[in-house]
Amino acid sequence: MGTASTGGGAGAAGRGSAPSSSAGPALSDETRADADRIAKPERLLNLVAFLLSSPGAVPFSQIKGRVAGYDDSASPEALEKRFDRDKAELRSIGVPIVYEPLDEHGHEGYRIPREQYFLPEIKLSVEEAAALAVVQRYAQEATGDPLARPLSSAVRKIVVDSPLTGAAAASVTEQHMLGVRTDRSRNPDLGPNLEVLTDAVLRRRPVRFRYYAIGRDEERQREVEPYGLGWNDGHWYLVGRDRTRDDIRHFRVDRIRGRARTASGTFAAPADFDVAKHVDRPAFSLRAGKGGERVDVELRPEIAFMFRDGLREGWTFTDLPGGGAMLSFDANAGEDAMAAVLRFVARQCDRARVVAPPELRKRGGDHLRAMLARYQGPPTELSSLRKPPAKKGRRS
Template sequence: MPAERTTERLKRILVLVPWVIANPDATVEEVCERFGITREELVSDVDVLMMCGLPPFGPGDLIEAFIEEDHVQIGMADYLAKPPRLTRAEAIALLVMGRAVAALPGLEEAASLRSALGKLAGAVSPGEADRAAELADSVAVELGATGDDLLAELRHAVDEHMRLRIDYYSSGRDEMTTRDVDPLLLCASLGYWYLIALDHRSGEERTFRVDRIRGASPAGVSFDPPAGFDPSRYIEGPFFTPSPRDLTVTLELDPAAAWIREVVPFENEKELPGGRYRIELRTPHFAWLVRLLLSAGEAASVVEPPELQEAVRGAAARALARYDR
């Protein structure tokens, strides 16, 4: 049985606490039946609650949670007695951004999102709802340079399990390839649309940035999605997952290159004196990283591997040679 996700457990605990407070005589069996959990899971949730509270987290600031005579008891948690509610500012911010996102082309969930926004608008005053609508008109959300027709074709292939033949430009390798793919998921992340697909060229599950797909056409073959494919891995977890074949890279960044930490997914980070950072990341190839490091100039340096150091020096020398012509 797969391990329970932290987000799922947190959602349950946030609902469990006000329910138990409202039902102080509930037995362990009743709580377990209500929330569809085992006794062991309930005991674990209670253990977690005992370590939760408000700053400064002294003995009088922590939640009282325990099981006594087969009854669940929770105290010192009045601030959780009712489900959390949005402030007016939070509600308006959600309305503004939600309406901007709902206007995205190709968004499959647009109708559901608009329905939710309508309910949210009903929870604020008419004046606040109108103000949110005005602000939303001045906010634009763009996900790469992707045409509606391409998005529609990709979504149709995902829904109908139809294999596609795509022409794809790889920025990392600076090459164009044609490959057959089985589209599994179309989703947005980090400002771009991505297609998750089984790539028949490599025989592996790959992530394709949609704005780099130069063409797509039906391959005339249907497919059955892999039994082990889990869309939530991309929707709820880290979007990019390293491969065992990836190369490990260590960089040192001066304050002027700290922006790299915001655009590159890294695994480890260490803060150094003077506002500098050392980060460790993994990548299948160096080409994209060489271009990134050249743009950062002397503010970013390669600690290892030596092959990347040589690649950066070689690229810098070629750039200077072209400049001197």
């Protein structure tokens, strides 16, 4: 097969025959020699089109020199390498190319098994199609979610069987009055790190990054086996085994400094790991497998119901006479967790108090007295404070 009949020249003919608006630049035979390689997306699409339209397996000898993108002057070895790369890349987007060894009819070569390529028909009811439209809208808006792009791509495939047109789907969604929204403005710079981490979680690859621990006010290199990635209360968290500390830790993704990178090797995560159990709870709440302390917090009647309805795993809620309630949970041992419990109670203003354990209750009282002490007498005089010293060292 001569290269003159492939690619640009005939492409221009194909273009001309379609009542399309743009004619596009037709490539002459001379420019073809310069641009003798067509761009990769076109080459991959040509390869898929060719294999899908072939009735049986096709030997590489029939691809080489024939299929657009495999018909340039590259050496046979280079073409074969190109084919191997293309096969791998196509597989990553879900297009399987398999090799079939010589059969009794004398055929051998490559083919795309249709049953592995084609999405099976997913018959959707009108309501299901409407639900899909809701999800699609979420995907378009949640640009900060690392799964938004694969979500869009998935919906795009499945809607082929939707009984609704786009307009009808939108109107059904409105009739059912359900919107899915997420904050788009928050953390716009996390994208690349979230993608690296998502991929590492799914492929069980360890990751390395510099992390700022705000509690200790220090920045350090970490190597982590990422067990899971979860979102809670406006932040993304990575949960995994910190290899240096040999312990399961949580990392807020926006406190990763610079780019996270996958490291070599792989790891085994605990079989029963569930990221929801880690991220969907306040920082002080007990992590699996740790000794903790039982804390009782009394809630005033007006806010108690909100905790009853949103009770976390392992928490108990007991009604008290008068409409209030006692909220009990196991807190992590240690200073950080106790401070976090006090923060949690203080956030409820005058509608919650620590009841037990006694040491924490005493601390809660001291905490409140120290807060009140700030307001006895006039405000702290700022003019009496020294001016800030010039920053030492690292001035940019």
